[in-house]
Amino acid sequence: xxxxxxxxxxxxxxxxxxxxxxxxxxxxxxxxxxxxxxxxxxxxxxxxxxxxxxxxxxxxxxxxxxxxxxxxxxxxxxx
Numbered sequence: 001x002x003x004x005x006x007x008x009x010x011x012x013x014x015x016x017x018x019x020x021x022x023x024x025x026x027x028x029x030x031x032x033x034x035x036x037x038x039x040x041x042x043x044x045x046x047x048x049x050x051x052x053x054x055x056x057x058x059x060x061x062x063x064x065x066x067x068x069x070x071x072x073x074x075x076x077x078x079x
Contacts, residue, residue: 008068009072011070011072012067012068012070012072015063015064015066015067015070016064016067016068018063019060019061019063019064019066019067020060020064021060022056022057022059022060022063023056023057023060023061023064025056025060026053026054026055026056026057026058026059026060027053027057029048029049029052029053029056030049030053030054030057032044032049
């Protein structure tokens with residue numbers, strides 16, 4: 001099997017791994033304790049959960065699309 005037959009190159013897999021790590025980090029930033037019936041936790045409305053984490057996830061998903069679409073320039077072979 002020739003390397004040109006593969007759908008993705010090495011750089012695509014690196015971009016995909018970094019993108020997946022960004023999405024996981026975003027979801028971890030969103031996690032935390034919630035409010036219960038007996039106790040109100042104001043941390044559920046923190047800037048980290050409401051603003052930062054969704055932006056990190058969005059950047060991760062957009063970079064995944066870029067990793068799938070990206071095609072490295074082929075090196076021209078001189079004959």
